[in-house]
């Protein structure tokens with residue numbers, strides 16, 4: 001399988017419309033790949049909280065339309081990263097519900113929506129996404145020819161139980177769009193490798209480059225195999241990271257080193 005991770009440079013000088021057009025044409029240039037992956041919230045920047053409300057779109061808004069067309073023009077599976085999704089709900093996010101969500105879109109090579117995933121773990125503690133957006137509640141997997149993809153977004157990477165849930169649902173390749181800051185780059189690389197090793201799965205983690213809302217981005221998109229080996233890693237700037245990988249390696253690794261079979265679930269709590 002050939003995957004291209006497009007590590008988009010998100011800088012404030014570029015309008016959302018112009019970035020959308022530029023990204024659509026980058027996706028078209030990936031014709032021949034099986035899977036193309038974009039980062040989290042690349043229209044606004046993951047840290048540009050003030051822009052979330054102004055630039056939020058309905059699920060089938062301009063980014064959906066542009067990415068569906070780019071996927072079908074290129075004939076690729078496209079994980080189009082995530083958008084600030086606006087829903088019809090008028091309830092606030094205090095209860096973890098809309099009206100905004102950080103929603104990832106996955107398109108088939110014919111431009112059909114194959115999956116939408118609302119980010120479950122919202123980043124920011126008591127500000128930003130954590131207060132402006134609702135929390136997704138559902139794990140999402142997508143069947144591609146040759147592999148089942150489990151999707152997660154950025155801060156989700158810190159929550160191993162989410163990935164175990166995806167593995168239990170059949171995931172063999174974990175695709176993680178992000179807008180990870182440079183300041184915690186060492187966590188990004190470490191956690192991407194940890195999620196691959198513990199789940200015996202491929203990890204394709206695609207971040208952004210550039211600086212938005214004053215937050216320098218880590219870049220360093222990374223592809224890790226089920227043994228934890230780094231197959232490819234981007235630098236800090238905008239870049240298309242292309243990698244060939246063999247989906248059958250997941251089954252081989254799980255068979256030859258069957259650690260997942262030794263999981264013990266439902267352990268008793270310590271006695272007081």
Ligand SMILES: O=C(O)CCC(=O)C(=O)O
Nearest residue numbers: 046123154155179180184
């Ligand atoms: O967990 C982190 O350090 C970064 C998370 C993040 O930036 C996000 O989820 O948008």
